[in-house]
Amino acid sequence: MAMSREEIFRNVRDTLVDALAVEPEEVTEDATLTGDLGAESIDFLDIVFRLEKSFSIKIPRGELFPDDLLNNPDYVSNGKFTPAGLREIKKAMPHADFSNFDADPDVNKMPELFTVKTLVNYIEAKLAA
Amino acid sequence: MRWFWIDRFEEFESGRRAVALKNVTMAEEHLHDHFPGFPVMPASLMIEGMAQTAGILVGEARGFREKVILAKIRRATFEGIAGPGQQLRYEAVIETLSDAGAQTTGTVTCDGREIGRVDLMFSHIDRNMSGLAFPEENFVFTEDFMGLLGTYLPGRGGAG
Known part of the structure; x- marks a missing residue:
């Protein structure tokens, strides 16, 4: 049976609790990894x-x-993603939410794309494939 | 003093598991300070012993082509101590091995009694530094280190 999004989130949360030694309450969907x-x-x-292990x-x-x-x-110039770069990264990360990043695609803000939700989206798509 | 925290391999199954031994002796300087009058093998050095055991296991799995660096101690718990005259046995098992690196699990036993568990993660650094260049030669697996494998790798030196 396919895993529900809630089950995927719980597994991802447990994974992050183990990997980063954080408290379960800290792992919300909007939390950034870094x-x-x-x-x-x-x-x-x-x-x-x-x-990989948790979800086989x-x-x-x-x-x-x-x-x-x-x-x-071609993709990054003066510390910012170029329009071509932005297209590439969106293509590479369909699981991430770019709504804030679009306005200011500063490479230093790239870590903000890696949220718990990004992981859950990725796993959800991966399991459905 | 040389940075060897295992004395020899006892078992070596390529790509799977390895067992290394370490005899603790009063000839080791650090035992006189850790602690005065009560010599105990420091847990940090047992982690290093496991890292050497597991690191060589991971390196051998890819023919020593990768520079295998200890990247993270995933878990280290110790419930017992070891002192001079005792023998430590490090058993490392590869849990995951990929192009990027490896994860290992391990147990530390002292004279037959389990005293600790050490799970590690290794990085193949040439593949994980986004193009940063490292020296060509494999500075991790030097000839000295390879000697430890002795009889397990015919053609290389060392007493097995």
Whole structure:
């Protein structure tokens, strides 16, 4: 039977509680992984490993957290995503909410795209595929 | 002093699990300070022993082509202590291995009694630093370290 969104959220929350040593109450859908939950870059790899195990899925490198766009000068210029870059990152992250990012696509604000909701959306789409 | 916190491998199953031994002795400087009159093997160095056991296991799984770096201690719990004259046994098992890195689980036993659990995460750093360059040579798996594998890797030096 397919997992409900609520079940997916609970699993993601438990994963983040283990990976980041945070309290379950801190893991809300809108919490950002780095800003609110204190994730560091290496934690992202840990989160990927744990999600793979928890949901019995395979997460190809760069699919959940795209990491190859920032070094491309066509996509990022003067610390901001270019229109082409913005198109690419949206294509790469259909699971993220860009409503705030669109107005000011500063690379320093990219971590704000990685929320708990982003993870839940990604897993939901992955399980449905 | 050399940075070896395991003495030799006892078992080695490529890509799966490894067991390494470490004899604790009063010749080790740190035991005289940790603690004066009550020598106890520091837990931090048992974590390092597990990291060396598991790190070599992870490195060997990819033919030592990757630079395998300890990235995160996922869990470390100790319920017992070890002192001079005792033997530590580190058993590491690969839980996940991918292009990006690996996760391992491990148990530490002292003279046959389980005293701790250490789960680790390793990164293959050349693949995780967004294009930052590291030296060409594999500075993680030096010849000295490879000697530890001894008989498990024919053609390499060291007493197994």
